[in-house]
Amino acid sequence: MSLPMAPMLRIAKHAITKTIKGDKFPLVLMLEPLLRCNLACPGCGKIDYPDAILNRRLSFQECMDAIEDCGAPAVSIAGGEPLLHREMAKIVKGYIERKKFVILCTNALLLKKKIGEYEPSPYFTWSIHLDGDKQMHDKAVDQDGTYDVALEAIKLAKEKGFRVQVNCTVFNDASPESLATFMDHMTSLDVEVTISPGYAYERAADQEHFLNREKTKNLFRDFFARGNGAKNWKFTNSPLFLDFLAGNRSYECTPWSMPLRTVFGWQKPCYLVGEGYVETFAELMEGTDWEQYGVGKYEKCANCMVHCGFEGTAAREGIVRPLEFMKVAMKGVKTDGPMAKDIDLSKQRRAVDVHATQVEQELEKIRISDPEGYRRATRAA
Numbered sequence: 001m002s003l004p005m006a007p008m009l010r011i012a013k014h015a016i017t018k019t020i021k022g023d024k025f026p027l028v029l030m031l032e033p034l035l036r037c038n039l040a041c042p043g044c045g046k047i048d049y050p051d052a053i054l055n056r057r058l059s060f061q062e063c064m065d066a067i068e069d070c071g072a073p074a075v076s077i078a079g080g081e082p083l084l085h086r087e088m089a090k091i092v093k094g095y096i097e098r099k100k101f102v103i104l105c106t107n108a109l110l111l112k113k114k115i116g117e118y119e120p121s122p123y124f125t126w127s128i129h130l131d132g133d134k135q136m137h138d139k140a141v142d143q144d145g146t147y148d149v150a151l152e153a154i155k156l157a158k159e160k161g162f163r164v165q166v167n168c169t170v171f172n173d174a175s176p177e178s179l180a181t182f183m184d185h186m187t188s189l190d191v192e193v194t195i196s197p198g199y200a201y202e203r204a205a206d207q208e209h210f211l212n213r214e215k216t217k218n219l220f221r222d223f224f225a226r227g228n229g230a231k232n233w234k235f236t237n238s239p240l241f242l243d244f245l246a247g248n249r250s251y252e253c254t255p256w257s258m259p260l261r262t263v264f265g266w267q268k269p270c271y272l273v274g275e276g277y278v279e280t281f282a283e284l285m286e287g288t289d290w291e292q293y294g295v296g297k298y299e300k301c302a303n304c305m306v307h308c309g310f311e312g313t314a315a316r317e318g319i320v321r322p323l324e325f326m327k328v329a330m331k332g333v334k335t336d337g338p339m340a341k342d343i344d345l346s347k348q349r350r351a352v353d354v355h356a357t358q359v360e361q362e363l364e365k366i367r368i369s370d371p372e373g374y375r376r377a378t379r380a381a
Contacts, residue, residue, distance in 0.1 A: 045201025229332020257312020
């Protein structure tokens, strides 16, 4: 299973044209239309907000405006849990009508109930959250039985003709053997996997199981070695990004390649690091001091190797150096020999704690714009 031809050509045309022009451009709009979730994963820092904020939703029109504003050819809808949003099916349909490629990320707990609201399309993919095999996943989301529900949802969606992929985050308790077995299983189900090490969200309840860069590279080398340099398995990731995870390339991130529109506005500087919010995509691009962020520049970025920051870099290298892309795609990821020299962290600036201030500012906005909703939420809390 690979990306359907029509959306693949639109995305490729967008990336090549923008790269030739030398523009900073987004490949994928990251959309969080709500932050409420029906799980409380200990490795997630996205749901640590008061009820008045968790009750907020982006409207259908705000979601359509976001894609028009940034011009990305694809959108990845996350959250929170998107299927809790009452207008989600309408939002997905709106994007498809605009010929945007839609990736709907879900923990699948509500998929069986909601699937009748959606129709298969070359422009639509269900992305099911599965952090490894049954033991790994149920532990990662802190709820027994969720792996079985997700597996049932994958089979149901495929039976109904939908394109399905899996979204897998890797933590430091994963073993190369278990990851290889998990990938064999996913391949037998004919689903591709988007894989990435987790990001150490400062608000995540569990701070003990995030990978640092050295451990990430060694883990992925051992893991890929069990799959013939990763060639045995089906990834949605670029081969150059997988090569980066195995320590064969030293990349700087491209934070604007996957910008985040959330209930607060456009998040500065990226999907992972929230240092402030602005109203428009133009303000994000022109008003962000990009040189202040990235590995070696800012403490919060030190261990980041997440796909949403580095896939854009890999995509750009694939366009300007297509032979490198083809070499890794054909020969597989190198799993031995010296690694590329990593970025020096000695001059990075210290992390700044902005969370409490941001929460206070957003609560004040809600109190002014929706006083009754604010009172209901605070009474319930």
